[in-house]
Amino acid sequence: MTPGNNGASTPEDDDPFGYLYADGQANGAQPPSGGGYGYPNSVNRVRAVGERKYGQPQQAQQQTAQYGQYGQPPAVPQQQGGYGQQNAHYGAPESFPGGPPTGRQPGHQGGGGGGRGRGPNTKGLLIGAVAVVAAVVIGIAVAMANGDSNTDNKADGDQTSTAPSASTSASPSESATGEETAGKLPDPVDAKTLTLGGSAALASDVQGAEAAGGTYVGNLNQVGNSVTWKVDDIPSDGTYTLFAEYSVPGADQEMTLTVNGKTFGSKFGLDNFAHAPAGDYVKGWTTSYTWPTLTKGTNTLTISCQDGDKCDVLIDQLRLKAGQVTK
Incomplete structure (x- = not known):
């Protein structure tokens, strides 16, 4: 030019x-x-x-x-596109020689303020997993502890005795256990062998007595009346079971037991375990027991009617066993 x-x-x-x-x-x-x-x-x-x-x-x-x-051309300031919009001067990758650029392009990071992008919260996931495992372990431990406790309670319940205390008596259906004292005990005694006190008297009008000849001791329903058994040859000191064979007229009774001159515990319960109707002695024959403490040698056992007692009872036999037993 x-x-x-x-x-x-x-x-x-x-x-x-x-x-x-x-x-x-x-x-x-x-x-x-x-x-x-x-x-x-x-x-x-x-x-x-x-x-x-x-x-x-x-x-x-x-x-x-x-x-x-x-x-x-004159320099023209490049216009910045809005957020999320392409620049007006953006060229497609195929417009550049050699095809699209292979270098790593910075990506847009999410979140407010244009801050650094955050990956998955692996720390939170790990803490959650540990918490779940811990909860499972604790639940198993609690279940096992409860199972052991129930087993222990059941074992304790199996060992619980429903036997009466030394001062009470119970029906033959109640259970109690005890170690028998070594040695032979005296044989059971019938009404005819017992020593009577007060106005107590032998009788055989009521059927059902197991003593020889159907004999029993009656007229005990007065204060001061009694029957006494002098027991020889007790093999050793210890607890024994005294059984009484008796009849009551459809109502519970109770009398005083004296061992070697001393009142033993509370009253000797002679209940209507046969469930006899009122006034029916024939159907009232049954058995009761109590656990006195005896000494080696001779002991005196007395069943008497004292103030406050209920003594409408017919007694036909008394017998002893070693230890605390029920039959």
């Missing part, structure tokens, strides 16, 4: 900045205003839609088409 030209025949021969120089102004160059390159009769070619030279950056193609291969 020479200073004498009035404009190039092609855009490539134009100087887009000719209007800035004295020779260009002398040739009539003007600042660009929508078309041409500032020179009179300059060429402005329009490219058809979709026509593009591949292998050349899109921005460079646009610059070449607008300004020619000479010179550079």
